[in-house]
Amino acid sequence: xxxxxxxxxxxxxxxPPAWLDELTFGRDDGPPWLSMGLxxxxxxxWLVPDEHRSRELAECRRLLxxxxxxxxxxxxxxxxxxxxxLALVRDWFGHQRxxxxxxxDPVDVHPLEAAGRLTQEDLCLMMExxxxxxxxxxxxCFPSHWRLADKLGRPTRAVHGPVPGYGDELAERVDTYLRxxxxxxxxxxxxxxxxxxxxxxxxxPPADPEPVVADDVPTRLWLRSERQTLRRLTASRxxxxxxxxxxxxxxxxxxxxxxxxxxxxxxxxxPAALTAMNGLTPHREAVLAWLGSVSDR
Numbered sequence: 001x002x003x004x005x006x007x008x009x010x011x012x013x014x015x016p017p018a019w020l021d022e023l024t025f026g027r028d029d030g031p032p033w034l035s036m037g038l039x040x041x042x043x044x045x046w047l048v049p050d051e052h053r054s055r056e057l058a059e060c061r062r063l064l065x066x067x068x069x070x071x072x073x074x075x076x077x078x079x080x081x082x083x084x085x086l087a088l089v090r091d092w093f094g095h096q097r098x099x100x101x102x103x104x105d106p107v108d109v110h111p112l113e114a115a116g117r118l119t120q121e122d123l124c125l126m127m128e129x130x131x132x133x134x135x136x137x138x139x140x141c142f143p144s145h146w147r148l149a150d151k152l153g154r155p156t157r158a159v160h161g162p163v164p165g166y167g168d169e170l171a172e173r174v175d176t177y178l179r180x181x182x183x184x185x186x187x188x189x190x191x192x193x194x195x196x197x198x199x200x201x202x203x204x205p206p207a208d209p210e211p212v213v214a215d216d217v218p219t220r221l222w223l224r225s226e227r228q229t230l231r232r233l234t235a236s237r238x239x240x241x242x243x244x245x246x247x248x249x250x251x252x253x254x255x256x257x258x259x260x261x262x263x264x265x266x267x268x269x270x271p272a273a274l275t276a277m278n279g280l281t282p283h284r285e286a287v288l289a290w291l292g293s294v295s296d297r
Contacts, residue, residue, distance in 0.1 A: 016252040016259075022190050023225060025262040036173060041188035041229060044096055047089075047119055048227065048244055053100070056120045056200065060141040063201055064113065070203065073152045074110045074125075074137035081125050081236035082112035082137060088233070088240070089115045089123075112137050119242075121229075126156065126178065126239040133178045133239060135159050142200040142245040144193055144224060145279065164273035183234040188227065194279045194287070195222045200245055211282040217290035218251035221283060250287075254294045261295035264288055 024037060063071045074082065086105070093102050105114040116123050116139025125137040132155040140148045151159045156174055160166045181187070195202060196209055212220045227244040253260045267275065267288060275281055 014249060014252045014255075016256045017246065017248050019190075019225065019227065019246050020248070020252070020256060020259055022227070023192055023259070024190070025192075025259065025266040036170065036177065037189045038177070038187040038230075039189070041186040043092075043186065046186055046229060046231070047092055047096075047121060047242070049097060049100060049120060053120055056142075057117070059200060060120075060139075061117055063141045064117065064139075067201075069149075071141045071143075071148065071201075072110070072113050072116070072139050073148050074112060075153055078125055078127065078137040078238075079111060081127065081233060081238035081240075082110050082115070084233045084236050084238070085123060085125065085240050086111040086115040089118055093118065110137070113139050115139070116141065121242040121244045124241040124243065126241055128178075128237065128239075130155075132156060132175065136238075140243075142243070143203045144195075144226060144245065145202060145205040147203045162277070164271070164277055178230070178239055181230060181232045181239060183232045185231065187230045190225050190227050192223060192225045192278070194283065195224050195247070196220060196279075196283075198222050198247060198249075200247075205279065209282050212286050214286045214289040214293070217283070217286055218249060218254060221250045221287065222247045223250060223253070250290070253291070257295050260291045264291035264295055267291070 060071075090102060093100060102118050105111075106117065112123055112125060122140045122142055123138065124135055124140065126133040127136040128134075134153060134155050135151050136153060138148055138152065146162075156178065157167065157171050160171070160174075163170075177187070196206060196212070224245065224247040227246060229242045231240050232238075233240055253263070267280065267284065272281070275284055280287060
């Protein structure tokens, strides 16, 4: 019989966000365990502003003011691509969400930074040279346990080096996709991870996280997802990579038992290295127990 949240779980339950339906927890029999998971996205849905816009833009601007070199970086020669990205962002808001309005561009900043101040998405420019696409500029205010300084200027394979199995299962497919990506085509995908804090700016994982107990899972852990898009810029030929961080407490899964079931099945099946990458190693058993209590099974 499906679980119906009662008692403390009922009090902790929160409305599940709509983006949960875009996650694919499906249990695979892998290997391979990794998948690009890309589909096409209409231009009208390229960016996804929501009710958190004012708060998140304020946080972005605070970080750019107080911790600028941690959240923005650009190599020489990226200015034209940044200006193209800025024009694209401004045009999108002008045509798709004119009700929101956008501020004038700040003076004396890289155009990619100006673009990053307008949108909830983090923005990265992948420039092709030396036979590969490189992360040559980024406005990265909401990193999910990685630091821009460690990745700036590096090729795609090196950027994803810490991902278990990336070199064997995905590297060549990603490089091929980037080479073949045409202007006008927008690819979109999602990933997921688990954090023990709702902080959006999370460049460094906790060094020695205290394991949670099952009863605390719904209120102490956060399911975090990156909605990522890729599109080729027409003039510069750079690839603009957007990262929109969205998150919800585990409590929301109490009202989506079918997702809790799929999540538990995936977590039970996947290799330990992936569980560690997802941020779940110290909490795995507690999470599995809690998901089992709210699933359809």
